[in-house]
Amino acid sequence: MFADTAKVIVTAGKGGDGAVSFRREIYVDKGGPDGGNGGKGGDVVFMATTGENTLLDFRYQPNLKAQDGGAGAKRDKHGRNGDDLIVKVPIGTIVKRGGEIIADLARDGQQVVVAKGGDGGFGNAHFKSSIRQTPRMAELGEVGDAFEADLELKLLADVGLIGFPNAGKSTFLSVVSNARPEIADYAFTTLTPNLGVAKVDDGTLLIADIPGLIEGASEGKGLGDDFLRHVERTAVLLHLIDAYSNDVAASYNTIRSELKKYNESLAERAEIVALTKIEGLDPDIIALQKDALRKVVPEGTPIFTISAVAHQGVLDVLRAVRERVQAYRTAAAAAEQQDDSDSEDSGLETITLGREQLNEKWDTFHDKENNLWVVTGQKIEKFARRTNFDQFESVNRLRDIMKKMGIYHQLVREGAAGDSTIRIGNSEFPLLEQ
Numbered sequence: 001m002f003a004d005t006a007k008v009i010v011t012a013g014k015g016g017d018g019a020v021s022f023r024r025e026i027y028v029d030k031g032g033p034d035g036g037n038g039g040k041g042g043d044v045v046f047m048a049t050t051g052e053n054t055l056l057d058f059r060y061q062p063n064l065k066a067q068d069g070g071a072g073a074k075r076d077k078h079g080r081n082g083d084d085l086i087v088k089v090p091i092g093t094i095v096k097r098g099g100e101i102i103a104d105l106a107r108d109g110q111q112v113v114v115a116k117g118g119d120g121g122f123g124n125a126h127f128k129s130s131i132r133q134t135p136r137m138a139e140l141g142e143v144g145d146a147f148e149a150d151l152e153l154k155l156l157a158d159v160g161l162i163g164f165p166n167a168g169k170s171t172f173l174s175v176v177s178n179a180r181p182e183i184a185d186y187a188f189t190t191l192t193p194n195l196g197v198a199k200v201d202d203g204t205l206l207i208a209d210i211p212g213l214i215e216g217a218s219e220g221k222g223l224g225d226d227f228l229r230h231v232e233r234t235a236v237l238l239h240l241i242d243a244y245s246n247d248v249a250a251s252y253n254t255i256r257s258e259l260k261k262y263n264e265s266l267a268e269r270a271e272i273v274a275l276t277k278i279e280g281l282d283p284d285i286i287a288l289q290k291d292a293l294r295k296v297v298p299e300g301t302p303i304f305t306i307s308a309v310a311h312q313g314v315l316d317v318l319r320a321v322r323e324r325v326q327a328y329r330t331a332a333a334a335a336e337q338q339d340d341s342d343s344e345d346s347g348l349e350t351i352t353l354g355r356e357q358l359n360e361k362w363d364t365f366h367d368k369e370n371n372l373w374v375v376t377g378q379k380i381e382k383f384a385r386r387t388n389f390d391q392f393e394s395v396n397r398l399r400d401i402m403k404k405m406g407i408y409h410q411l412v413r414e415g416a417a418g419d420s421t422i423r424i425g426n427s428e429f430p431l432l433e434q
Protein backbone atom coordinates (compact mmCIF):
# COMPACT_ATOMS: atom_id res chain seq x y z
CA MET A 1 0.00 0.00 0.00
CA PHE A 2 1.10 3.50 -0.70
CA ALA A 3 0.62 6.27 1.84
CA ASP A 4 1.42 9.80 0.89
CA THR A 5 0.32 11.73 3.95
CA ALA A 6 0.72 11.19 7.68
CA LYS A 7 0.28 13.08 10.93
CA VAL A 8 3.02 12.78 13.52
CA ILE A 9 3.73 14.17 16.98
CA VAL A 10 7.26 15.55 17.09
CA THR A 11 8.84 15.98 20.53
CA ALA A 12 12.41 17.10 21.04
CA GLY A 13 14.17 16.10 24.26
CA LYS A 14 13.92 18.07 27.48
CA GLY A 15 17.14 19.56 28.83
CA GLY A 16 18.50 17.99 32.03
CA ASP A 17 18.22 19.89 35.30
CA GLY A 18 21.25 21.53 36.82
CA ALA A 19 22.46 20.23 40.19
CA VAL A 20 22.93 21.95 43.55
CA SER A 21 25.95 20.51 45.35
CA PHE A 22 28.97 21.59 47.39
CA ARG A 23 32.43 20.15 47.41
CA ARG A 24 33.26 17.88 50.34
CA GLU A 25 37.00 17.40 50.77
CA ILE A 26 39.26 16.52 53.61
CA TYR A 27 41.08 19.63 54.83
CA VAL A 28 38.57 21.84 53.08
CA ASP A 29 36.16 23.14 55.62
CA LYS A 30 33.51 24.55 53.39
CA GLY A 31 33.84 23.55 49.71
CA GLY A 32 32.64 25.68 46.85
CA PRO A 33 29.62 24.87 44.69
CA ASP A 34 30.19 21.94 42.31
CA GLY A 35 26.74 21.17 40.90
CA GLY A 36 27.08 20.35 37.19
CA ASN A 37 24.90 21.52 34.31
CA GLY A 38 22.14 19.45 32.76
CA GLY A 39 22.71 18.05 29.26
CA LYS A 40 20.90 19.34 26.20
CA GLY A 41 17.79 17.53 25.00
CA GLY A 42 18.09 15.72 21.65
CA ASP A 43 16.79 17.32 18.44
CA VAL A 44 14.32 15.69 16.10
CA VAL A 45 16.02 15.58 12.70
CA PHE A 46 14.37 14.47 9.47
CA MET A 47 16.58 12.84 6.89
CA ALA A 48 15.70 12.04 3.29
CA THR A 49 16.81 8.65 2.06
CA THR A 50 16.28 6.40 -0.92
CA GLY A 51 15.75 3.56 1.58
CA GLU A 52 12.21 4.73 2.30
CA ASN A 53 9.37 4.81 -0.19
CA THR A 54 6.25 5.57 1.79
CA LEU A 55 5.02 7.39 4.88
CA LEU A 56 2.94 4.39 5.82
CA ASP A 57 4.93 3.43 8.92
CA PHE A 58 4.17 6.78 10.53
CA ARG A 59 0.49 5.90 10.61
CA TYR A 60 1.30 3.13 13.07
CA GLN A 61 4.05 4.96 14.90
CA PRO A 62 3.18 8.64 14.94
CA ASN A 63 5.16 9.55 18.07
CA LEU A 64 8.65 10.81 17.27
CA LYS A 65 10.52 11.68 20.44
CA ALA A 66 14.18 12.50 20.92
CA GLN A 67 16.03 11.62 24.13
CA ASP A 68 15.99 13.91 27.17
CA GLY A 69 19.24 15.36 28.46
CA GLY A 70 20.70 13.91 31.68
CA ALA A 71 20.70 15.86 34.95
CA GLY A 72 23.87 17.49 36.22
CA ALA A 73 25.57 15.94 39.25
CA LYS A 74 28.02 16.75 42.02
CA ARG A 75 31.74 17.17 41.30
CA ASP A 76 30.94 19.37 38.30
CA LYS A 77 29.61 16.44 36.35
CA HIS A 78 27.53 17.62 33.44
CA GLY A 79 24.54 15.58 32.36
CA ARG A 80 24.88 13.76 29.05
CA ASN A 81 23.27 15.30 25.99
CA GLY A 82 20.17 13.49 24.78
CA ASP A 83 20.57 11.62 21.49
CA ASP A 84 19.03 13.25 18.45
CA LEU A 85 16.25 11.29 16.85
CA ILE A 86 17.00 10.80 13.17
CA VAL A 87 13.75 10.16 11.33
CA LYS A 88 14.25 8.62 7.89
CA VAL A 89 11.73 9.72 5.31
CA PRO A 90 11.41 9.19 1.57
CA ILE A 91 12.98 11.77 -0.72
CA GLY A 92 10.26 14.25 -1.60
CA THR A 93 8.76 14.48 1.89
CA ILE A 94 7.43 17.85 3.00
CA VAL A 95 6.99 18.63 6.71
CA LYS A 96 4.30 21.12 7.70
CA ARG A 97 3.62 22.78 11.02
CA GLY A 98 0.30 24.57 11.34
CA GLY A 99 -0.10 24.49 7.56
CA GLU A 100 3.30 26.08 6.97
CA ILE A 101 6.13 24.20 5.26
CA ILE A 102 9.08 23.91 7.65
CA ALA A 103 11.12 21.35 5.73
CA ASP A 104 11.28 20.19 2.13
CA LEU A 105 13.45 17.12 1.83
CA ALA A 106 14.31 16.88 -1.83
CA ARG A 107 17.85 15.41 -1.89
CA ASP A 108 19.20 12.06 -0.77
CA GLY A 109 20.91 12.44 2.60
CA GLN A 110 19.51 15.93 3.25
CA GLN A 111 18.87 16.61 6.96
CA VAL A 112 16.69 19.22 8.60
CA VAL A 113 16.28 19.88 12.32
CA VAL A 114 12.53 20.26 12.74
CA ALA A 115 12.36 20.38 16.55
CA LYS A 116 15.16 21.68 18.79
CA GLY A 117 15.91 20.01 22.09
CA GLY A 118 15.70 22.10 25.27
CA ASP A 119 18.87 23.52 26.80
CA GLY A 120 20.13 21.96 29.98
CA GLY A 121 19.83 23.97 33.19
CA PHE A 122 22.93 25.47 34.81
CA GLY A 123 24.15 23.80 37.99
CA ASN A 124 25.00 25.91 41.01
CA ALA A 125 28.73 25.95 40.14
CA HIS A 126 27.78 28.26 37.27
CA PHE A 127 26.30 30.84 39.62
CA LYS A 128 29.33 31.29 41.79
CA SER A 129 30.68 34.82 41.83
CA SER A 130 32.71 37.06 44.11
CA ILE A 131 29.58 38.21 45.89
CA ARG A 132 27.83 34.86 45.80
CA GLN A 133 30.16 32.16 47.15
CA THR A 134 27.54 29.56 47.99
CA PRO A 135 24.68 29.69 45.50
CA ARG A 136 21.96 27.24 46.54
CA MET A 137 20.21 27.34 43.23
CA ALA A 138 20.23 25.57 39.89
CA GLU A 139 18.18 25.88 36.74
CA LEU A 140 15.66 23.37 35.47
CA GLY A 141 16.26 22.01 32.00
CA GLU A 142 14.08 23.50 29.31
CA VAL A 143 11.38 21.50 27.56
CA GLY A 144 12.07 20.66 23.92
CA ASP A 145 10.06 21.88 20.95
CA ALA A 146 6.91 19.80 20.54
CA PHE A 147 4.16 19.99 17.94
CA GLU A 148 1.96 18.07 15.58
CA ALA A 149 3.38 17.89 12.07
CA ASP A 150 1.79 16.94 8.78
CA LEU A 151 3.96 14.94 6.42
CA GLU A 152 3.32 14.89 2.70
CA LEU A 153 5.14 12.93 0.09
CA LYS A 154 5.60 14.06 -3.44
CA LEU A 155 7.06 11.22 -5.42
CA LEU A 156 10.52 11.91 -6.66
CA ALA A 157 10.75 9.17 -9.20
CA ASP A 158 12.99 9.44 -12.25
CA VAL A 159 10.18 8.51 -14.57
CA GLY A 160 6.45 9.05 -14.42
CA LEU A 161 4.23 6.67 -16.41
CA ILE A 162 1.32 8.55 -17.91
CA GLY A 163 -1.51 7.65 -20.24
CA PHE A 164 -5.15 6.68 -20.42
CA PRO A 165 -6.58 4.04 -18.10
CA ASN A 166 -5.93 0.54 -19.41
CA ALA A 167 -2.99 1.70 -21.56
CA GLY A 168 -0.75 -0.86 -19.87
CA LYS A 169 1.20 1.33 -17.44
CA SER A 170 1.11 -1.08 -14.52
CA THR A 171 1.97 -3.98 -16.80
CA PHE A 172 5.02 -2.09 -18.04
CA LEU A 173 6.12 -1.38 -14.45
CA SER A 174 5.66 -5.04 -13.47
CA VAL A 175 7.78 -6.21 -16.40
CA VAL A 176 10.71 -3.84 -15.92
CA SER A 177 10.85 -3.65 -12.12
CA ASN A 178 10.46 -5.50 -8.87
CA ALA A 179 7.04 -3.93 -8.30
CA ARG A 180 3.92 -6.12 -8.40
CA PRO A 181 1.06 -3.72 -9.09
CA GLU A 182 -2.47 -4.87 -9.76
CA ILE A 183 -3.21 -5.35 -13.47
CA ALA A 184 -6.64 -5.86 -15.02
CA ASP A 185 -8.55 -5.37 -18.23
CA TYR A 186 -10.61 -2.40 -17.07
CA ALA A 187 -10.11 1.29 -16.45
CA PHE A 188 -8.88 2.62 -13.11
CA THR A 189 -7.30 -0.56 -11.87
CA THR A 190 -4.57 1.47 -10.27
CA LEU A 191 -6.00 3.67 -7.52
CA THR A 192 -2.83 4.91 -5.84
CA PRO A 193 0.67 5.32 -7.28
CA ASN A 194 3.06 2.36 -7.45
CA LEU A 195 6.82 2.67 -7.36
CA GLY A 196 9.33 0.29 -8.83
CA VAL A 197 13.06 0.16 -9.42
CA ALA A 198 14.19 -0.94 -12.89
CA LYS A 199 17.73 -2.08 -13.61
CA VAL A 200 19.10 -0.72 -16.85
CA ASP A 201 22.60 -1.78 -17.85
CA ASP A 202 24.73 -0.66 -14.88
CA GLY A 203 22.21 1.76 -13.39
CA THR A 204 18.73 1.95 -11.95
CA LEU A 205 15.61 3.98 -12.60
CA LEU A 206 12.89 4.74 -10.07
CA ILE A 207 9.60 4.50 -11.93
CA ALA A 208 6.23 5.79 -10.73
CA ASP A 209 3.06 4.28 -12.15
CA ILE A 210 0.11 6.55 -11.49
CA PRO A 211 -3.62 6.04 -12.05
CA GLY A 212 -4.84 6.60 -15.59
CA LEU A 213 -5.66 10.12 -16.75
CA ILE A 214 -8.75 11.14 -18.71
CA GLU A 215 -10.04 14.32 -20.28
CA GLY A 216 -10.74 16.79 -17.45
CA ALA A 217 -8.19 15.13 -15.13
CA SER A 218 -6.56 18.49 -14.47
CA GLU A 219 -9.87 19.67 -12.98
CA GLY A 220 -10.34 16.57 -10.91
CA LYS A 221 -12.19 14.23 -13.28
CA GLY A 222 -11.61 10.50 -12.90
CA LEU A 223 -8.99 9.98 -10.23
CA GLY A 224 -8.04 13.46 -11.13
CA ASP A 225 -5.33 15.91 -10.43
CA ASP A 226 -4.58 14.37 -7.08
CA PHE A 227 -1.96 12.18 -8.68
CA LEU A 228 -0.62 14.59 -11.23
CA ARG A 229 1.35 16.27 -8.46
CA HIS A 230 3.30 13.03 -8.12
CA VAL A 231 4.72 13.40 -11.60
CA GLU A 232 5.54 17.08 -11.15
CA ARG A 233 9.02 16.31 -9.88
CA THR A 234 9.88 13.39 -12.12
CA ALA A 235 12.68 13.94 -14.60
CA VAL A 236 11.08 12.24 -17.59
CA LEU A 237 7.55 11.33 -18.63
CA LEU A 238 6.96 8.00 -20.32
CA HIS A 239 3.70 8.30 -22.21
CA LEU A 240 2.10 4.94 -23.02
CA ILE A 241 -0.50 4.67 -25.77
CA ASP A 242 -2.56 1.55 -26.52
CA ALA A 243 -1.79 0.53 -30.12
CA TYR A 244 -5.36 -0.75 -30.38
CA SER A 245 -6.87 2.68 -29.81
CA ASN A 246 -8.94 4.09 -32.69
CA ASP A 247 -7.35 7.49 -32.69
CA VAL A 248 -3.86 7.48 -31.23
CA ALA A 249 -3.29 11.14 -32.17
CA ALA A 250 -6.37 12.23 -30.21
CA SER A 251 -5.31 10.06 -27.25
CA TYR A 252 -1.91 11.72 -27.26
CA ASN A 253 -3.33 15.23 -27.51
CA THR A 254 -5.85 14.73 -24.72
CA ILE A 255 -3.23 13.66 -22.22
CA ARG A 256 -0.86 16.44 -23.30
CA SER A 257 -3.52 19.08 -22.90
CA GLU A 258 -4.41 17.86 -19.39
CA LEU A 259 -0.74 18.02 -18.38
CA LYS A 260 -0.46 21.52 -19.72
CA LYS A 261 -3.63 22.66 -17.95
CA TYR A 262 -2.40 21.19 -14.70
CA ASN A 263 1.04 22.77 -14.87
CA GLU A 264 2.74 24.45 -17.82
CA SER A 265 6.15 23.23 -16.74
CA LEU A 266 4.93 19.64 -16.80
CA ALA A 267 4.16 20.04 -20.47
CA GLU A 268 7.78 21.03 -21.09
CA ARG A 269 9.21 18.02 -19.28
CA ALA A 270 11.23 15.56 -21.39
CA GLU A 271 8.87 12.98 -22.83
CA ILE A 272 9.16 9.61 -24.50
CA VAL A 273 6.19 8.08 -26.28
CA ALA A 274 5.61 4.35 -26.61
CA LEU A 275 2.88 2.58 -28.56
CA THR A 276 2.30 -0.58 -26.62
CA LYS A 277 0.53 -3.98 -26.89
CA ILE A 278 1.97 -4.46 -30.41
CA GLU A 279 2.91 -8.15 -30.12
CA GLY A 280 -0.14 -9.43 -32.02
CA LEU A 281 -0.52 -6.60 -34.50
CA ASP A 282 0.16 -6.58 -38.24
CA PRO A 283 3.37 -4.58 -38.93
CA ASP A 284 1.46 -2.39 -41.43
CA ILE A 285 -1.02 -1.37 -38.76
CA ILE A 286 1.79 -0.62 -36.36
CA ALA A 287 3.42 1.59 -39.01
CA LEU A 288 0.12 3.41 -39.66
CA GLN A 289 -0.42 4.07 -35.95
CA LYS A 290 3.12 5.33 -35.60
CA ASP A 291 2.71 7.68 -38.58
CA ALA A 292 -0.49 9.05 -37.10
CA LEU A 293 1.34 9.78 -33.87
CA ARG A 294 4.32 11.34 -35.64
CA LYS A 295 1.99 14.04 -36.97
CA VAL A 296 1.16 15.29 -33.47
CA VAL A 297 4.18 14.40 -31.37
CA PRO A 298 6.88 17.14 -31.29
CA GLU A 299 9.93 16.46 -33.43
CA GLY A 300 12.49 15.84 -30.71
CA THR A 301 10.27 13.33 -28.91
CA PRO A 302 11.07 9.71 -29.76
CA ILE A 303 8.27 7.22 -30.47
CA PHE A 304 8.87 3.55 -29.65
CA THR A 305 6.73 0.55 -30.44
CA ILE A 306 6.73 -2.05 -27.69
CA SER A 307 4.98 -4.93 -26.03
CA ALA A 308 5.33 -5.19 -22.28
CA VAL A 309 3.72 -8.62 -22.24
CA ALA A 310 6.11 -10.00 -24.88
CA HIS A 311 9.08 -7.99 -23.50
CA GLN A 312 9.54 -6.49 -26.96
CA GLY A 313 11.38 -3.16 -27.33
CA VAL A 314 11.27 -2.60 -23.57
CA LEU A 315 15.03 -2.32 -23.04
CA ASP A 316 15.35 0.29 -25.82
CA VAL A 317 12.73 2.43 -24.10
CA LEU A 318 14.48 2.12 -20.74
CA ARG A 319 17.81 3.13 -22.26
CA ALA A 320 16.32 6.17 -23.92
CA VAL A 321 14.63 7.10 -20.65
CA ARG A 322 17.85 6.69 -18.71
CA GLU A 323 19.77 8.92 -21.07
CA ARG A 324 17.24 11.72 -20.59
CA VAL A 325 17.11 11.23 -16.82
CA GLN A 326 20.88 11.65 -16.68
CA ALA A 327 20.73 14.82 -18.76
CA TYR A 328 18.03 16.17 -16.42
CA ARG A 329 20.04 15.34 -13.30
CA THR A 330 23.19 16.95 -14.69
CA ALA A 331 21.28 20.13 -15.46
CA ALA A 332 19.58 20.11 -12.05
CA ALA A 333 22.90 19.61 -10.23
CA ALA A 334 24.44 22.53 -12.10
CA ALA A 335 21.46 24.72 -11.18
CA GLU A 336 21.74 23.67 -7.54
CA GLN A 337 25.43 24.47 -7.40
CA GLN A 338 24.54 27.92 -8.64
CA ASP A 339 21.99 28.25 -5.83
CA ASP A 340 24.47 27.14 -3.21
CA SER A 341 27.05 29.68 -4.25
CA ASP A 342 24.36 32.37 -4.16
CA SER A 343 23.40 31.70 -0.57
CA GLU A 344 25.59 30.84 2.38
CA ASP A 345 24.73 27.23 3.10
CA SER A 346 26.18 25.83 6.30
CA GLY A 347 25.31 22.22 5.62
CA LEU A 348 22.73 21.37 8.24
CA GLU A 349 19.62 23.44 7.81
CA THR A 350 17.89 24.74 10.91
CA ILE A 351 14.52 26.39 11.19
CA THR A 352 14.87 29.64 13.10
CA LEU A 353 11.82 31.78 12.21
CA GLY A 354 13.52 34.98 13.31
CA ARG A 355 13.63 33.71 16.87
CA GLU A 356 16.20 36.19 18.13
CA GLN A 357 13.99 39.22 17.54
CA LEU A 358 10.88 37.52 18.90
CA ASN A 359 12.84 36.53 21.97
CA GLU A 360 13.44 39.93 23.48
CA LYS A 361 9.87 41.18 23.29
CA TRP A 362 7.72 41.12 26.41
CA ASP A 363 4.45 42.51 27.63
CA THR A 364 2.69 43.01 30.96
CA PHE A 365 -0.98 42.92 31.76
CA HIS A 366 -2.88 43.62 35.00
CA ASP A 367 -5.53 40.95 35.56
CA LYS A 368 -7.57 42.87 38.17
CA GLU A 369 -10.14 40.15 38.65
CA ASN A 370 -7.57 37.66 39.91
CA ASN A 371 -5.29 40.33 41.31
CA LEU A 372 -2.37 39.20 39.16
CA TRP A 373 0.26 40.83 37.01
CA VAL A 374 0.80 38.65 33.98
CA VAL A 375 4.11 38.86 32.10
CA THR A 376 4.41 37.35 28.62
CA GLY A 377 7.33 37.07 26.17
CA GLN A 378 9.42 34.23 24.80
CA LYS A 379 12.66 35.02 26.58
CA ILE A 380 11.22 35.72 30.01
CA GLU A 381 8.89 32.73 29.77
CA LYS A 382 11.86 30.60 28.88
CA PHE A 383 13.72 31.75 31.98
CA ALA A 384 10.63 31.15 34.10
CA ARG A 385 10.32 27.60 32.79
CA ARG A 386 13.90 26.98 33.81
CA THR A 387 13.40 28.36 37.30
CA ASN A 388 13.08 26.00 40.21
CA PHE A 389 10.52 27.79 42.37
CA ASP A 390 11.40 25.68 45.41
CA GLN A 391 14.76 27.47 45.61
CA PHE A 392 14.50 31.08 46.72
CA GLU A 393 17.83 31.92 45.08
CA SER A 394 16.53 30.68 41.76
CA VAL A 395 13.46 32.88 42.07
CA ASN A 396 15.69 35.81 42.96
CA ARG A 397 17.69 35.24 39.83
CA LEU A 398 14.48 35.38 37.81
CA ARG A 399 13.69 38.66 39.58
CA ASP A 400 17.14 39.95 38.56
CA ILE A 401 16.50 39.05 34.95
CA MET A 402 13.16 40.87 35.10
CA LYS A 403 14.97 43.94 36.35
CA LYS A 404 17.60 43.75 33.61
CA MET A 405 14.94 43.42 30.95
CA GLY A 406 13.02 46.43 32.30
CA ILE A 407 10.00 44.35 33.26
CA TYR A 408 10.26 45.18 36.95
CA HIS A 409 10.08 48.93 36.32
CA GLN A 410 7.15 48.58 34.03
CA LEU A 411 5.24 46.58 36.67
CA VAL A 412 5.98 49.16 39.34
CA ARG A 413 4.88 51.95 36.99
CA GLU A 414 1.61 50.13 36.52
CA GLY A 415 1.08 49.98 40.28
CA ALA A 416 2.43 46.59 41.27
CA ALA A 417 3.73 46.39 44.84
CA GLY A 418 6.40 44.17 46.37
CA ASP A 419 3.87 41.59 47.48
CA SER A 420 1.91 41.60 44.22
CA THR A 421 1.59 38.24 42.56
CA ILE A 422 3.36 37.91 39.21
CA ARG A 423 2.44 35.17 36.77
CA ILE A 424 4.79 34.06 34.00
CA GLY A 425 3.67 31.01 32.08
CA ASN A 426 2.31 28.60 34.68
CA SER A 427 4.28 29.99 37.60
CA GLU A 428 3.27 32.55 40.20
CA PHE A 429 5.47 34.35 42.72
CA PRO A 430 5.62 37.66 44.59
CA LEU A 431 7.34 40.55 42.83
CA LEU A 432 9.89 40.90 45.64
CA GLU A 433 11.24 38.33 48.05
CA GLN A 434 8.88 38.34 51.08
Ligand SMILES: Nc1nc2c(ncn2[C@@H]2O[C@H](COP(=O)(O)OP(=O)(O)OP(=O)(O)O)[C@@H](O)[C@H]2O)c(=O)[nH]1
Nearest residue numbers: 165166167168169170171184188189190212308309
Ligand atom coordinates in the same frame (compact mmCIF):
# COMPACT_ATOMS: atom_id res chain seq x y z
N1 LIG B 1 -1.66 -7.75 -25.45
C1 LIG B 1 -1.17 -6.96 -24.53
N2 LIG B 1 -1.90 -6.59 -23.48
C2 LIG B 1 -1.34 -5.79 -22.56
C3 LIG B 1 -0.01 -5.32 -22.68
N3 LIG B 1 0.23 -4.52 -21.62
C4 LIG B 1 -0.91 -4.50 -20.88
N4 LIG B 1 -1.85 -5.27 -21.44
C5 LIG B 1 -3.21 -5.50 -20.92
O1 LIG B 1 -3.92 -4.29 -20.81
C6 LIG B 1 -4.80 -4.29 -19.69
C7 LIG B 1 -4.56 -3.10 -18.82
O2 LIG B 1 -3.27 -3.18 -18.26
P1 LIG B 1 -2.81 -2.34 -16.98
O3 LIG B 1 -1.35 -2.52 -16.90
O4 LIG B 1 -3.64 -2.68 -15.81
O5 LIG B 1 -3.16 -0.89 -17.48
P2 LIG B 1 -3.00 0.51 -16.72
O6 LIG B 1 -2.57 1.53 -17.70
O7 LIG B 1 -2.16 0.34 -15.52
O8 LIG B 1 -4.51 0.80 -16.30
P3 LIG B 1 -5.08 1.72 -15.11
O9 LIG B 1 -4.38 1.31 -13.87
O10 LIG B 1 -6.52 1.43 -15.07
O11 LIG B 1 -4.79 3.13 -15.50
C8 LIG B 1 -4.56 -5.62 -18.99
O12 LIG B 1 -5.52 -6.54 -19.36
C9 LIG B 1 -3.20 -6.05 -19.52
O13 LIG B 1 -3.02 -7.45 -19.52
C10 LIG B 1 0.75 -5.74 -23.80
O14 LIG B 1 1.94 -5.41 -23.99
N5 LIG B 1 0.14 -6.55 -24.69
Ligand SMILES: [Mg+2]
Nearest residue numbers: 169170189190
Ligand atom coordinates in the same frame (compact mmCIF):
# COMPACT_ATOMS: atom_id res chain seq x y z
MG1 LIG C 1 -2.56 0.56 -13.63
